[in-house]
Amino acid sequence: MIKKIKSAGQVFLFTIVLPFFISHTLLAQEIRWVDDIVADSLQDGVTFKLCNTEAQIIQYFNNGKGAEYLGGKPAIDSLFFTSYHKVHTDISGMIRIRFVVNCLGETGRFRLLSADSNYQPVVFPDAVNSQLMQITKSMNGWQTKLWKDVKIDYYQNLIFRIEQGQLTNIIV
Amino acid sequence: MNPSTILIILFLYAITAKGQPNCNVYLWNSDTAQYKACKLLTENQHKYYQFSKEFHQLVDSAIQVCPYFAYAYREKAAPYVKSGNFILWKQYIDLAVKYDTLSYLPVRASLRYKFFGDYSGAIEDIKLLEKLNKSDIGSTSNGTYHLSVVKALCYKQMNNLHKGIRIMENLLSSKNYIVGSYDRFHLGVMYYQNKQYEKAIEMLNKQVKENDLSEARYFLSLCYKISGRVDEYNQSKLLALKLYDEQKRMSDPYHFMIDQITKQEISNI
Numbered sequence: 001m002i003k004k005i006k007s008a009g010q011v012f013l014f015t016i017v018l019p020f021f022i023s024h025t026l027l028a029q030e031i032r033w034v035d036d037i038v039a040d041s042l043q044d045g046v047t048f049k050l051c052n053t054e055a056q057i058i059q060y061f062n063n064g065k066g067a068e069y070l071g072g073k074p075a076i077d078s079l080f081f082t083s084y085h086k087v088h089t090d091i092s093g094m095i096r097i098r099f100v101v102n103c104l105g106e107t108g109r110f111r112l113l114s115a116d117s118n119y120q121p122v123v124f125p126d127a128v129n130s131q132l133m134q135i136t137k138s139m140n141g142w143q144t145k146l147w148k149d150v151k152i153d154y155y156q157n158l159i160f161r162i163e164q165g166q167l168t169n170i171i172v
Numbered sequence: 173m174n175p176s177t178i179l180i181i182l183f184l185y186a187i188t189a190k191g192q193p194n195c196n197v198y199l200w201n202s203d204t205a206q207y208k209a210c211k212l213l214t215e216n217q218h219k220y221y222q223f224s225k226e227f228h229q230l231v232d233s234a235i236q237v238c239p240y241f242a243y244a245y246r247e248k249a250a251p252y253v254k255s256g257n258f259i260l261w262k263q264y265i266d267l268a269v270k271y272d273t274l275s276y277l278p279v280r281a282s283l284r285y286k287f288f289g290d291y292s293g294a295i296e297d298i299k300l301l302e303k304l305n306k307s308d309i310g311s312t313s314n315g316t317y318h319l320s321v322v323k324a325l326c327y328k329q330m331n332n333l334h335k336g337i338r339i340m341e342n343l344l345s346s347k348n349y350i351v352g353s354y355d356r357f358h359l360g361v362m363y364y365q366n367k368q369y370e371k372a373i374e375m376l377n378k379q380v381k382e383n384d385l386s387e388a389r390y391f392l393s394l395c396y397k398i399s400g401r402v403d404e405y406n407q408s409k410l411l412a413l414k415l416y417d418e419q420k421r422m423s424d425p426y427h428f429m430i431d432q433i434t435k436q437e438i439s440n441i
Contacts, residue, residue: 033223035255059223059254064425071436073428094288096256117290119262157256161289169289169329172428 033059037100037109037155048108050100050153057100060156063145067156067172070141076172080160083135087127087165093117095124095132095160101142103151110137124162132160132167193243209238213247222251242272246279253287254426261287277301278319282312286427291326298323311352316424318343318352325430328362337362354379354422357388361431369395386415387422387433393441405441412438 036057050057060067069076093116100109112129116122136158144151161169195210213234220227234244249264265283268276281297284290298319301309309319317325320343328336340359343349356379363372373395379388393408413435415421422432 032225033221034228034251035223035257061254061425066424066426066428072434073432074434074437094258094290096258098256113257113259115259115262119258121259155255159256159258159288171287171289 035098035155037098037111039109044109048100048106049102051103051151052153057153057155058145058147060101060145060154062154063147065145068143068145069139069172070143073170073172075141076139076158076170079139080132080135080167080170083138084131084167086167087125087131089125089128089165091116091122091124091128091165092163093122093124093161095129095162096157097132097136097160098155098157099136100153101145101156102153103144105140105142105144107137107139107142107156125165128162128165205238206241209234209241209244212237213241213244217247222247223255227251240271242268242270242276245271246276253283256287258288274301274305277304278310279313281319281322282314285322285326286312289329291329295323295326298326316352317354318349321352321355321358324362325358328365329430333362333366337366351382353383354385356382357385357391358431360388361391364391364395369399373399384415384420385422386412386420386438387431389415390433390438390441391431393438397441409438409441 036054071078093114096113098111098113099107101107110133112133114122114124114129142156145154146152157172159171160167161171192214193210195207195214198204198207198210213231216230217227220230228248231244231248234241235248238244245264245268249261249268252258252261252264261283265276265280269280277297278301281294281301284297285294298309301319311318312322320339324336324339324343327333327339337359340355340362344351344355344359356375360372360375360379363369363375373392376388376392376395379385380392389408389412393405393412396402396405396408412433416433416435416438422429424432
């Protein structure tokens, strides 16, 4: 039986280092991780480019530093809470916007997922979705993530809590 | 201790363990299906990354062998919480809770507040846990907080500061409670936010004596500034900046934590 992973070092190895290692050992294959975003020129345009291959895109937490944005969470809160305007709706719940940040800090492949407060799929009014999407696309403070001095592309998520059309919290 | 007592203890260990389960416990309990599923998953899961197709195929095989093997659903849910896919995460973690409530209710509570800002949902889970587990409800799945601290933080985030303070005060005055790394800090911040500056100073000073932290010095600095204690304000601010640079600050591989502070915020006091 596998021994329980106990030390912080082992946890780091298995949750952060190992995934990256595996991604490098399997570069030749077409790897599709959970919640990968497949490029779609119709909705993504053609300007956004990865710096490395599809298989080398890591998750934002793989380097152990979480979301890296210029000014941190206060800057993200400030941007959204000043730019977002309440929309008249009875729907409450959460919206995830997931996207890719490339090695230059540029963003693309934005995808939206939404659920009500009971985690059931729901569609928010377009005025909610489009505002959040536009603001997310306007963010220009994403930092480059490094792995062994190599600049890498990564997936990033933002989770928004919406209470009856009002933005109440951003989890990042 | 007779053999049946030992078996009961081992079984309880299996259902309360937060990591991989002890498969032998299922065998001793004559649950062959769960034993087989457990062996299949725990002996092979290290080979694959949680986000990969192969990992999910392995978990699905274990579920096929034993459709009520709770640990498999928890593992199935894990990458979805990290990718922010609240819909799929909730589907799978609910199944883990359904089949092994005591083991996975703390996990669900920990993750819904942390990854999805679902404070009322986390409180609901913790209250249920308090009903089911009369001894100790335990800690978050990453070990950072006791779940009572999570409950207090959730109330605070829902603008019920008084309730948050009450929970923290009760917890810290409990005889057998081992104080966590950030407990006094969060209570100190709650006092500050409730404009109880003297109490905040007292609590934050206790925090820095045991676990000095840039964030604790930052809030101390704010309290001193408001109280007109200029020298202490300046000293605390400088210490906050120094500790920040020395990495003695809150950090988490996934998120900005509640009450976490940036260097810019310290500079702006």
